[in-house]
Amino acid sequence: MTRTPKTQARRHAPRRARTRAPAASVVDVFCGAGGLSHGFVQRGFQIAAGIDVDEACRYAFEHNNKAPLIRRDITDVSAADIEKLFVPGRTRVLVGCAPCQPFSTYNQKNDDPKWQLLGRFGDLVAEVLPDIVSMENVPRLLEFKDGKIFQAFVDRLEANDYKVAYDVLYGPDYGLAQTRSRLVLLASRLGPIALPKKTHKKQHRTVRQEIGKLPEISHGEADGADPLHRASRLSPMNVKRIEVSKPGGTWRDWDPELVAQCHTVETGKTYSSVYGRMVWDQPSPTITTQFFGFGNGRFGHPEQMRALSLREGALLQGFPRSYQFVRPGERVQFKAIGRLIGNAVPVKLGYAIAGAVRQHLEALEA
Secondary structure, three states: OOOOOEOOOOOOOOOOOOOOOOOEEEEEEOOOOOHHHHHHHHOOOEEEEEEEOOHHHHHHHHHHHOOOEEEOOHHHOOHHHHHOOOOOOOEEEEEEOOOOHHHOOOOOOOOOHHHHHHHHHHHHHHHHOOOEEEEEEOHHHHOHHHHHHHHHHHHHHHHOOOEEEEEEEEHHHHOOOEOOEEEEEEEEOOOOOOOOOEOOOOOOOOHHHHHOOOOOOOOOOEEOOEEEEEOOOOOHHHHHHHHOOOEOOOHHHOOHHHOOHHHOOHHHOOOOOOOOEOOOOOOEOOOOOOOOOHHHOOOEOOOOOOEOOHHHHHHHOOOOOOOOOOOOOOOOOHHHHHHHHHHOOOHHHHHHHHHHHHHHHHHHHO
């Protein structure tokens, strides 16, 4: 495992590097809405293509990253398919975040067949032999099936002459205003590669810094200037609940008549991480695919009587405010867009990963 030293914190959102763009071509497997790819774009990389089975990702990925989305199940993608996507003559970078649901703490079973997609990603790496590989997933992958799945992936990389570095990275240390930790692996056939250095360890970004300047809206309403700055409608009971909820509090603070029936029985008394408001001057909790629902976690706005809007969830995931998830005039669907946002690799983590790859390439040229 590799751990990295401190660096000076950045106060503002990352910008594209102004120096010469890396002579590299990036293919993003399991690309989703493009969070990881967009971090590479912000570092000046060219995205050759993204691959995902979900057609709903197409507009967000293609519009914001200026690259085609190949709609394919990864089990049907061959090494030849990957190889023809790379731009000839450039360093080949293959990145991927296999679906994390099988390894998540929210999944109490180990029988989800999606975990095998990590093995398929390993197959493609072994067949294509890209110069650099990046893999991102939930920390629990280190322990899944006694750690054998992840270790087999690492062993396979090393058997193919990759130098490997991996560790669990804490999002706020890299400018993400969200307490999300992710397992990040970097591997290179060009030489030893280091994980990204921490940029914000001394001063984490906060909810206020990310969403504090957005226009005020009510539950069930949208901002006329931004269709994604839209909040789901609350039931009359949830309006009463959020009115008495304090930032950082839980449903245990409420009067008994407001407590949901499921929390009065023994099995529900331990679930305190729902029906909560966020705290302005702290990072947010982990943004899930259901962040737009007040009862789905600590997703209440710190002040306003509503849950997070879709745009606020995207900002807390590190997406720039200009990032578009639906075509102009297209209907905004909470569940569909919430899934795109919540499942994405946080852009600021992608930016950190891309920075480490870029530094590695520049060191080789020096």
